[in-house]
Amino acid sequence: MYVKTATRRTKDGQEIRYLQLAHNEWDADAQRSRTKVLHSFGRADQLDRAAIERLVVSLGRLLDPDRAAVLSAPAGLEFLEARPLGGTHMLDGLWRRLGIDATMKRLLAGRRMDARAERTLFALVANRALAPSSKPAATEWINSDVHIDGLTVIDEQACHRAMDWLAEIEPVLAKDVYFQVTDLLNLEVDLIFFDTTSTYFETDQADEPVARDERGRLLDQPAGPSATGDDNPDGAGEKVKLRGFRSYGKSKDSRPDLPQVVVGMAVTRDGIPVRVWSWPGATGDSALIRQVRDDLREWTLSKVIYVADRGFSSATNRKALMQGGTGYIIGEKLRSGTAEAKTALSRQGRYATVADNLQVKEVKIGSADRFIICYNPDQAVRDAAVREQLISQLTEMIDGTDTLSRTKRADLAGVISTKPGLHRFLRQTPGGLLRVDRAKIERETNLDGKYLLRCSDPSLSPEDVALGYKQLLQVERGWRDMKSIIDLRPVYHRREDRIRAHVLLCWLALLLIRVAENATGQTWTTLRAELQRLHVIAYTGPSGAFRQSTELTKPQRDLFIALDVPAPKKILDLAVAD
Numbered sequence: 001m002y003v004k005t006a007t008r009r010t011k012d013g014q015e016i017r018y019l020q021l022a023h024n025e026w027d028a029d030a031q032r033s034r035t036k037v038l039h040s041f042g043r044a045d046q047l048d049r050a051a052i053e054r055l056v057v058s059l060g061r062l063l064d065p066d067r068a069a070v071l072s073a074p075a076g077l078e079f080l081e082a083r084p085l086g087g088t089h090m091l092d093g094l095w096r097r098l099g100i101d102a103t104m105k106r107l108l109a110g111r112r113m114d115a116r117a118e119r120t121l122f123a124l125v126a127n128r129a130l131a132p133s134s135k136p137a138a139t140e141w142i143n144s145d146v147h148i149d150g151l152t153v154i155d156e157q158a159c160h161r162a163m164d165w166l167a168e169i170e171p172v173l174a175k176d177v178y179f180q181v182t183d184l185l186n187l188e189v190d191l192i193f194f195d196t197t198s199t200y201f202e203t204d205q206a207d208e209p210v211a212r213d214e215r216g217r218l219l220d221q222p223a224g225p226s227a228t229g230d231d232n233p234d235g236a237g238e239k240v241k242l243r244g245f246r247s248y249g250k251s252k253d254s255r256p257d258l259p260q261v262v263v264g265m266a267v268t269r270d271g272i273p274v275r276v277w278s279w280p281g282a283t284g285d286s287a288l289i290r291q292v293r294d295d296l297r298e299w300t301l302s303k304v305i306y307v308a309d310r311g312f313s314s315a316t317n318r319k320a321l322m323q324g325g326t327g328y329i330i331g332e333k334l335r336s337g338t339a340e341a342k343t344a345l346s347r348q349g350r351y352a353t354v355a356d357n358l359q360v361k362e363v364k365i366g367s368a369d370r371f372i373i374c375y376n377p378d379q380a381v382r383d384a385a386v387r388e389q390l391i392s393q394l395t396e397m398i399d400g401t402d403t404l405s406r407t408k409r410a411d412l413a414g415v416i417s418t419k420p421g422l423h424r425f426l427r428q429t430p431g432g433l434l435r436v437d438r439a440k441i442e443r444e445t446n447l448d449g450k451y452l453l454r455c456s457d458p459s460l461s462p463e464d465v466a467l468g469y470k471q472l473l474q475v476e477r478g479w480r481d482m483k484s485i486i487d488l489r490p491v492y493h494r495r496e497d498r499i500r501a502h503v504l505l506c507w508l509a510l511l512l513i514r515v516a517e518n519a520t521g522q523t524w525t526t527l528r529a530e531l532q533r534l535h536v537i538a539y540t541g542p543s544g545a546f547r548q549s550t551e552l553t554k555p556q557r558d559l560f561i562a563l564d565v566p567a568p569k570k571i572l573d574l575a576v577a578d
Contacts, residue, residue, distance in 0.1 A: 004035065005044070017044040077541040083147045085549055085568060086534030086556060087130045088123075090527075092149055093565030094512050095122055099180040100173075107169050113161070119151040120162040121505075128509035130528060132487035135159050147536045147547075147572075163501035170504055174275045175299050177511070181272060185515065189268050191329075191468050193307045194292055195475040196264045196285055197482075198252045199489045206259040206281075207244030207496075215291050216243060216279040218496070245496040247281040263488070263503055264288055266296065271474040271514050276507040278500045285311040290320040297324055305329055305457055307472055313454065318369075327456040329469050332371070334447050341452055344371035351375055354463045358470070362462040372453045372462045374469075380449025387425075387444060391436060394422045398434040406432045481513065482506055485524060520562045530555050536572055544576040 004022040009015055019041040024033045041047060095101055104118040114120070126148070127138040139156045142148055166173075182189055211219040219240060246259040253260075260281035267273050275295070279288065289312045306321050310331035321328040332341045344363045351359035351373075359375045397416065401409050409432055417423045424444075427437035455465045482488040486506045493499050513524045520527060535550045549568045552560075560567045 003041075004037070018042065019044050019047065077539055080538040080540055080545075082535045082537045083145060084130075084532045084534070085147045085536040086531030087528055088126050088146055088148055089534070089568050090516065090531050090560065090563060090565055091126050091129060091512050092122060093560075094515055094563065095125070097564065098177065098184060098511075098515070100177060100508070103173055103176040103180075104169070107172060108165075113165060114158055116151060116154070116158070117162045117165055119148065120154055120158055121166055121508075123148045123151055123154065124159060124162070124505050125508045125512070128486045128505055129513055129524075130532070132485075134492040149572075160498065163498055163505070166504055167497050167501040170500075171295075178274045178299060181274070181511070181515070182268075185270075185272070185518075187268055187270055187272060189301070190304060191269045191307050191471070192274070192296070192304050193267045193269070193472050193475045194264065194289055194312070195309055195472065195479070196252075196262055196288060196311075197479045198249065198260045198262050198281065199483075199491065200251060200253055200255045200258040200260040201246050201491060201494075203246075203259060204257075206248055207246045209242035209244045209247075211240050212243045212280065213240065214287070216245075216283055243280040243282060245280050245499065246494075249280075249282040250284070261499060262288070264292060265475060265478055265507070266292060267475045267478055269468070269471050269474070270518060271477065272518075273478055273507055273510050273514065276503055278503050286314050286317060288312070289317050293320055293323070293326070303327075305460075305468070307468055309472065318454075318456070322456060329453055329455045329457075329460075329465055331469065332452040332454050334450065334452055340365060340367055340369070340371070341454075344373065344452060345447075345450075352462070354466055358466060360462045360466045368456075370455045370458070370465070372455060372465050374451050374453060374466050376449045378449070383448040384445070387441070387448075390421050391425055391441065394425055395436060397422070398426075398436070401434050409434055478510060478514075481524070482510060485513070486510060516563060519564075520559060527559065530559065534568070536568075542577065544574065546574040547572040 002022060004020045006018045006020055007015055008018065020037045021039040021041065022035050022037050025036050026032075027034045041052065101118055101122070104121065108115070108117055123142045124135075124138060126146075127133060127141055130146070131141055133141060136156055139154060139159055142151065143153050181187065213219055244259075246261060248256065248259055249262065250256070251258070251260055262279040262281060262283050262285075264277040264279070265273050266275045275292075277288070277292065277295075289306065289308055293306065303326060305327045307329045308331070310333050313330045313332055318328060318330065332338070332344075334341070334345070343365045347363040347365065349361045349363055351361045353359050357376050357378045359377070360372055361375075362370060362372050365371060394416070397412070401412060404412075413426065413428060413434060416426055425437050425440055427435045427440070429435060453465055453469050457465075460468070486509050488503070488506050491499055491502055493502055516527055517524055530553075534552065534556055536547050537550065538547050539545065548571055552567055557567060
């Protein structure tokens with residue numbers, strides 16, 4: 001059975017083609033095959049194609065589905081592969097919408113570099129967001145497992161060269177990205193939140209100390225006699241210091257046994273990370289915010305308030321943050337704070353309820369700074385429960401120790417001193433006996449659920465100060481996503497410039513993720529799962545090759561609309577055979 005074409009000529013000589021469904025029958029008398037027409041479809045130029053499609057579908061139901069698909073495919077058409085498309089297409093749309101591609105291409109102009117450097121860096125950022133892996137694995141992912149517009153095949157060396165260039169252009173790129181993001185998204189940048197974390201390396205060998213300036217940057221000249229290896233948290237002393245980039249320091253991952261680097265991040269109140277910094281692992285927190293303030297001052301920002309945790313509350317930092325019309329909201333240490341902090345905590349006053357779990361009161365102590373005490377009843381209950389558990393554990397450890405020798409009690413006290421939570425409540429009598437410090441328990445009880453804030457801005461209400469500081473959790477959320485979703489760690493690089501570039505890739509990935517989450521109101525985990533169901537399918541045939549995207553689902557279409565990113569074309573590319 002086949003489709004037959006019959007041609008007839010009209011009186012005026014015009015040729016008209018007719019399509020007929022026919023099959024051949026054997027005529028025994030004539031000893032020949034004859035064509036028998038089963039159905040006429042009519043004139044070819046007036047064909048009811050919809051009716052034919054319905055007929056084909058109806059006949060296909062009588063066959064095995066796989067067999068029907070093979071028979072209905074155009075002759076010679078071959079399926080090659082299918083790759084996820086939705087995630088990279090969405091991220092690329094945001095990348096272009098935020099002008100990151102335009103900035104990189106502008107900085108790339110006139111340089112003797114691979115013109116695909118911008119595309120390579122986007123691919124590496126997309127890898128952090130969608131399937132974080134080492135650079136060799138990321139290269140394979142780009143080449144074989146995903147569709148990247150404008151990039152087909154790349155090698156690992158090209159990835160490393162692009163990363164080296166990223167570290168070089170970071171100051172200009174960060175500034176351009178900041179103004180693009182704030183203008184495009186109409187962000188309210190009145191508060192900038194800053195915090196640091198550390199990330200360790202699975203090696204027992206730290207980097208050799210080399211000469212660096214106070215910002216941790218390498219110096220061209222070798223360290224002279226004035227170089228020192230001592231860290232000065234307030235920035236006083238020698239300007240040249242000996243530091244290894246991967247070095248031992250105060251670990252925020254509870255891994256002081258491994259070398260680390262320190263990473264800082266500045267975030268807007270909307271959770272958008274606007275810049276990151278990397279420092280040697282032995283750098284203390286206290287002086288870092290001054291570098292942040294200096295770097296962001298170069299952007300000529302309007303008046304902003306810096307919000308930071310109590311690790312940055314030194315007098316030198318506060319003075320630096322007041323320069324240029326800016327100010328600060330900084331947490332104060334309660335247990336070993338300043339005389340001002342102790343005076344503020346001793347003052348009486350009524351709390352005003354800001355939210356169900358937050359109460360605030362401002363106290364006047366005659367200082368230029370304002371002090372706001374915050375009280376969280378829920379946290380107070382948790383603090384009391386933790387303290388009771390610690391006291392119970394401490395009591396069990398020292399119970400019956402009066403009968404031990406003085407030396408053994410001293411040894412036990414030494415063991416307890418390595419456990420800060422327990423050691424806080426331990427008291428030793430003049431005779432060397434171990435006791436639970438009841439006076440310390442009473443003082444700690446008065447601090448349950450409380451934290452103290454210092455603010456330099458006279459225009460903010462106590463409620464705004466408290467809520468602004470509470471938003472510091474946006475940075476902590478950023479660190480969690482950096483480490484669990486984007487995989488800041490493990491870092492597979494050992495060279496300092498590559499480690500810095502790796503941190504920058506993670507920052508750009510987090511930037512795109514936050515913009516997507518804010519625009520859609522959905523978590524990145526949900527967005528990624530939905531978008532990665534959209535694929536691109538590659539075919540080849542006698543006429544050439546083409547790539548075609550699968551049909552958009554309604555959730556996928558809604559996401560692209562919310563993100564103001566055009567949906568992918570049906571036919572992504574087409575190559576006609578010669």
